[in-house]
Amino acid sequence: MIGVGEVVLKYPRLCWLGFAMVAVQLAMTETSYAAPQTFNTALPVAKGHFVFREQFLYRKASDDPSGADRNLDVLGGISVLGYGITSDLALFGVLPYLDKSLDLTMPGGQRSTRDTNGIGDAQFFSRYTIFQQDRRGSNFRIAPFIGLKLPTGEDDKGDGFGRLPQPLQLGSGSWDPFGGVITTYQTLNYQVDAQVSYKANTEANGFEFGDELRFDTSLQYRLLPRKLGTGVPDFLYGVIETNLLHQAKNETSGGNDPNSGGTTLFLSPGLQYVTRKWVFEAVVQLPVVQDFNGTALEDDFIVRTGFRVNL
């Protein structure tokens, strides 16, 4: 009988590459407080006030170019708390809870599962508005941000087959700085957000994820109410977002892994219901381009749903 631990040795690509992009894409998201659902915004957090966000996700990846018929399911809950130090400077903390499960066919033909769950790596970052132009019924902002991913998730988990491969661990074990810039243009009828960011992953446990460069855009268009009356009515937005991610190759034992890294483009339609105090939202991320190196497992879809509340 061949165990999963042996599969790791026989098919290193399966265990290392199959999750590499998944781990990266889980870590890179959910750092937002406002409008877009898959990344951040430049809209303000009021001075001295908090904004809380909870997002639930389900990710399925089963498009396996290898013969192992891998099937990856990830369930997660990502909590985000934002605080306005001033109207221009805001601090954010992000804490994920993840449940990952991988099914695959062993060389002997039997199916096996390796899974893990628990707190993942936390992130803290600050965002500062360097440009703001307010007009009647619209605003435009530019806000750089800088932050750090902390190794709060367990990075040495194992099961009956031995230590889990690094990408399946809840945390990377590394301290990874990241930064970028967000711009937002908001009117009463629609909102456009764009973000470019870079994350420099560092080494831990003899493994280093490839650095990540991403570019995100979001358009939210007010569907309801069609015409604005008096007061502050609830808004229903139709949402379309894009997420372009490029990840460099991973490094292990001092060398590049030729079967890691690549480029992904998601197209993400969704809805967002906005009240004065609450936001309820849902989006489906559909991969339209997946240009991975080697035999990495490709995504089927990601569903994100959740809420935000003005505290």
Next chain:
Amino acid sequence: MDFKTAGKHIVLTLALVVLASATLAAQPIYKFHVDGLACPFCAYGIEKKLNALEGVERIEMNIKDGVVVVTMKNGSALDEAVARKAVKDAGFTLNGFERLSPVSEQ
């Protein structure tokens, strides 16, 4: 209802109307625009900052025109600089501050 009872009701109603009018007239009301206001979630941030000011009794907002109307408690006043700072702390820009009532005290 006899004539005497009806007369009492009319007098009482008039007295209440006069009293209510006097009370309302004594409450300062301010109106200003908030530039940049474009969604309900952001409106709440402004409302929170204004509600935290001393003497504020009621806030009405019209997101379409970006108009905020603040009704103060009796004997309270809203200083423009204070209102401007509250709006700025919420992340937006105050524009066109004016006192609607009672005008004579302005």
